[in-house]
Amino acid sequence: MEIELITIGTELLLGQVLDTHQQWLGQRLAERGCPLSRKLTVPDNGPAICGAVQTALGRADLVITTGGLGPTSDDVTRGLLADLLARPLGPDASVAAHIEGFFERHNRPMPGSVLVQAQVPEGAVVFPNEHGTAPGLAIEASPNPFRAGGGSAWLIMLPGPPRELRPMFDDQVLPFINKYLPLEKEFHCRILRSLGIGESMVEEMLLGPLQPLMDRGLELGFCARIGQVDIRLSGIDPGMPAIIAEAEAAIRAAIDKQIYGTDDETIELVVVGQLIATGETLAVAESCTGGFLGHHITNVP
Structure with a gap:
C-alpha cells in the first residue's frame, strides 16, 4: 500500500516550528506494517496544497495531510481540498x-469565526477532536479523477497541533485505516543498534554475508548517529521473519560486541536494565x- x-x-x-509529524506518523504506520512512501511539506497557499494533494492522489492509496484545519484566515486546507474533490462544504x-461545548467547558468566549471548523465536505467521515x-x-x-483508470484513494485531513493529532490518529484514524485499507502484505522490520564502529566499516563487514538474503528480498539500511549506527532489516514477504532472523544471526556473528540493543532500545535504557538485573548502582562525576x-x-522510567 502506498x-x-x-x-x-x-x-x-x-523553520519557526519543528515538524514532528513525519517521524511520529511514520513510526505509527510502520508499526502497523505500512510505512510511508513519500513525505512533502508545502506552504499555506492554494496552488501548493492542491498541486501536492492532486499529485499524491494520482499514485497513492492513502494521502494524509496535517494542518490548515483551524479557524484563522491561513487555515485553508479544508475548503481547498473540498473544492478539489468537488465536495461542497x-x-x-x-x-x-x-x-460550543469546548468553549463553555473552558469558560472562554467563543468567536463566531471558529464555527468555520464545523463546515464539513459532503460525504466526509468526521473524526471528533477530543483535545x-x-x-x-x-x-x-x-x-479518482487524478488516477488513470479512476482507481480509488482515501484522503485523510488531520489537525496540526500534535496534542490533537496524536490521540486522534491512535484512537480513530488507525482503526479506520485497518477497516477500509486492510493490508495485502505485511511489512516486517528489525533494527539492531551498534556503537563503537563506523557506518562504512559496518557496511563493509556485513554486505558479503547478507547479500544472499538481500537477493531473497531483504532490505538492508544504515542510519549513522554520533558514535552509533543503526542497522535496519526489513521486507514484505510471508517468509520475511525467518529471513530477518537469519540476517540478525549473521550480523551478530560478525559484530556482536558492538551491538547494544534492538528496535527502540536506547543506550541508557539498556544500561539501567543491566544495573537493575545485577542489583548494581551507578555514580557519575561530571x-x-x-x-x-x-x-x-535519570530519564529512564
Whole structure:
C-alpha cells in the first residue's frame, strides 16, 4: 500500500516550528506494517496544497495531510481540498455543538469565526477532536479523477497541533485505516543498534554475508548517529521473519560486541536494565558535560 504524507504550514518551511509529524506518523504506520512512501511539506497557499494533494492522489492509496484545519484566515486546507474533490462544504451540527461545548467547558468566549471548523465536505467521515476544536476528515476519491483508470484513494485531513493529532490518529484514524485499507502484505522490520564502529566499516563487514538474503528480498539500511549506527532489516514477504532472523544471526556473528540493543532500545535504557538485573548502582562525576550523562540515566522510567 502506498501512503503519502503532506504536512501543511508556512511556519514549517520557515523553520519557526519543528515538524514532528513525519517521524511520529511514520513510526505509527510502520508499526502497523505500512510505512510511508513519500513525505512533502508545502506552504499555506492554494496552488501548493492542491498541486501536492492532486499529485499524491494520482499514485497513492492513502494521502494524509496535517494542518490548515483551524479557524484563522491561513487555515485553508479544508475548503481547498473540498473544492478539489468537488465536495461542497456544509454545516455539521454535531461538530458545531462540540466546538460550543469546548468553549463553555473552558469558560472562554467563543468567536463566531471558529464555527468555520464545523463546515464539513459532503460525504466526509468526521473524526471528533477530543483535545481541540478542528475535527479530522476522511474523504474517499472514488472514482479518482487524478488516477488513470479512476482507481480509488482515501484522503485523510488531520489537525496540526500534535496534542490533537496524536490521540486522534491512535484512537480513530488507525482503526479506520485497518477497516477500509486492510493490508495485502505485511511489512516486517528489525533494527539492531551498534556503537563503537563506523557506518562504512559496518557496511563493509556485513554486505558479503547478507547479500544472499538481500537477493531473497531483504532490505538492508544504515542510519549513522554520533558514535552509533543503526542497522535496519526489513521486507514484505510471508517468509520475511525467518529471513530477518537469519540476517540478525549473521550480523551478530560478525559484530556482536558492538551491538547494544534492538528496535527502540536506547543506550541508557539498556544500561539501567543491566544495573537493575545485577542489583548494581551507578555514580557519575561530571564537569564539562554539565549533568548531561546523569540526565539521560535519570530519564529512564
